[in-house]
Amino acid sequence: MTAESVDFTNIDFDQLFGFGDDTNPLMMLVWILPIILFIFYGQRIQLQVTSGEIKKAIKKLELYKNESRNELIDYVKKNMDVKYDPTKKIDRFLDYFTIMPVDMDPSGIVDKVQHIVRSREDYTREQVRALSPKTSNLELTKVQTLLEIATSLQMIYKVINHLFLTAKKQNNYPLILPLQMILPFIMEEAEAIRNAIPAFKQGQPIGDGIGPMVVGKMMLNSKKETIAFQTILSESEYEGRKLFLLKAEGPGSTVGRPGDAVEKIISKNKPDMIIMIDAALKMEGEDSATVAQGFGAAIGGIGTERFHIEDIATKNNIPIFAIVIKQSVKEAITLMTKEIADKADEVHSQVYEMINDNTKPGQSVLLIGVGNTIGVPQ
Amino acid sequence: MIFSKEKITISYTVEKCKQCAMERKRKFKEGDFLFSESNKCNSCDGMMRIEKIFGETIEK
Numbered sequence: 001m002t003a004e005s006v007d008f009t010n011i012d013f014d015q016l017f018g019f020g021d022d023t024n025p026l027m028m029l030v031w032i033l034p035i036i037l038f039i040f041y042g043q044r045i046q047l048q049v050t051s052g053e054i055k056k057a058i059k060k061l062e063l064y065k066n067e068s069r070n071e072l073i074d075y076v077k078k079n080m081d082v083k084y085d086p087t088k089k090i091d092r093f094l095d096y097f098t099i100m101p102v103d104m105d106p107s108g109i110v111d112k113v114q115h116i117v118r119s120r121e122d123y124t125r126e127q128v129r130a131l132s133p134k135t136s137n138l139e140l141t142k143v144q145t146l147l148e149i150a151t152s153l154q155m156i157y158k159v160i161n162h163l164f165l166t167a168k169k170q171n172n173y174p175l176i177l178p179l180q181m182i183l184p185f186i187m188e189e190a191e192a193i194r195n196a197i198p199a200f201k202q203g204q205p206i207g208d209g210i211g212p213m214v215v216g217k218m219m220l221n222s223k224k225e226t227i228a229f230q231t232i233l234s235e236s237e238y239e240g241r242k243l244f245l246l247k248a249e250g251p252g253s254t255v256g257r258p259g260d261a262v263e264k265i266i267s268k269n270k271p272d273m274i275i276m277i278d279a280a281l282k283m284e285g286e287d288s289a290t291v292a293q294g295f296g297a298a299i300g301g302i303g304t305e306r307f308h309i310e311d312i313a314t315k316n317n318i319p320i321f322a323i324v325i326k327q328s329v330k331e332a333i334t335l336m337t338k339e340i341a342d343k344a345d346e347v348h349s350q351v352y353e354m355i356n357d358n359t360k361p362g363q364s365v366l367l368i369g370v371g372n373t374i375g376v377p378q
Numbered sequence: 379m380i381f382s383k384e385k386i387t388i389s390y391t392v393e394k395c396k397q398c399a400m401e402r403k404r405k406f407k408e409g410d411f412l413f414s415e416s417n418k419c420n421s422c423d424g425m426m427r428i429e430k431i432f433g434e435t436i437e438k
Contacts, residue, residue, distance in 0.1 A: 202408060204389060205431050213412065220413055251411050335389060335433035344430070375431060376412050 043173035141252035192330035215369025231256035240361025250373035259308030278370035280324035289339035298322035397424030
């Protein structure tokens with residue numbers, strides 16, 4: 001071999017890799033192999049990449065689940081004077097499930113749902129009370145809410161983990177897609193639920209409590225009576241109008257039973273107008289703590305209370321007005337923010353303005369502060 | 379995230395004097411409830427009532 005035949009100073013890279021020639025077999029392999037690989041194994045590769053992200057989220061959910069369970073057990077041990085280790089019982093409470101009624105024949109479904117949900121609430125309350133019968137109602141409502149938080153986080157973890165493991169087991173990428181899409185929303189909600197724990201433990205008002213806070217302040221210095229389970233009614237007067245003020249019984253963690261209460265009030269005194277004050281979920285881009293007025297029953301939850309209020313208002317031809325304070329999911333269930341607390345006075349004046357604009361002296365108004373009343377007495 | 383700062387929420391209680399309407403903000407302490415009477419007012423010796431309890435989030 002002569003020095004002229006191997007000239008390392010003059011290598012033609014275009015020729016070596018076939019950049020200028022589409023028929024070079026080496027170059028064809030370089031292009032075709034990944035294509036074949038992605039055709040047959042593309043979904044599996046995507047599954048592996050997506051799995052990494054989902055695994056991290058599931059680890060976080062598991063952490064939240066364990067944290068909430070441990071905090072609940074610690075709280076019960078410290079505040080309920082339990083004579084034995086309540087861990088086993090609490091673990092059993094955490095596994096409680098609810099089977100919703102059959103909806104093939106929807107007639108009467110609201111009463112059935114209400115019956116099942118209330119049975120669960122009542123049974124759980126009595127079970128928690130049985131841990132230490134001397135426990136005050138305030139502590140009992142707090143423990144019940146902490147139990148609901150821990151149960152929700154456990155359920156979220158179980159469902160997400162199940163969906164993930166099913167997709168992995170079947171090596172099925174399309175099955176993991178919906179999970180990947182809903183995961184950011186689930187994580188936001190799970191973080192909000194987990195962040196709610198300190199406020200409930202310390203009995204501090206949460207964002208959802210802005211309605212009861214406004215009505216509770218109006219109830220101060222007036223006679224109060226229990227009108228329905230964990231629900232308080234008070235009567236007051238404003239510029240010749242009679243005001244029926246209604247809220248859940250604070251400062252415990254409860255939303256009361258406003259549906260039952262409205263039914264009882266209207267059976268005795270028919271108000272000319274109902275005003276409901278509640279927290280409402282803000283849309284993305286909307287400012288937090290903005291106050292808005294509207295029509296219809298402003299009340300969340302499973303829908304049974306709203307159904308009863310709408311039903312009775314329709315039968316008696318009573319208009320329902322709503323004032324809502326916009327907030328995010330996180331703000332609604334965690335310690336009330338300064339922005340929301342500062343809006344209480346504005347809501348107060350809007351209520352009076354609404355009453356002046358829509359009623360005459362001599363008429364009566366039912367004002368309902370809707371929401372969880374933790375840390376908000378009356 | 380590596381560069382995101384840790385956020386902590388500090389709870390505050392705002393008391394308002396029923397006589398002179400002076401407001402005072404202090405850190406929340408256990409047992410504070412809205413609308414309950416808390417301390418004596420520093421300026422007029424009247425009773426103060428808890429008007430607000432809220433949290434402020436700061437970045438560490």
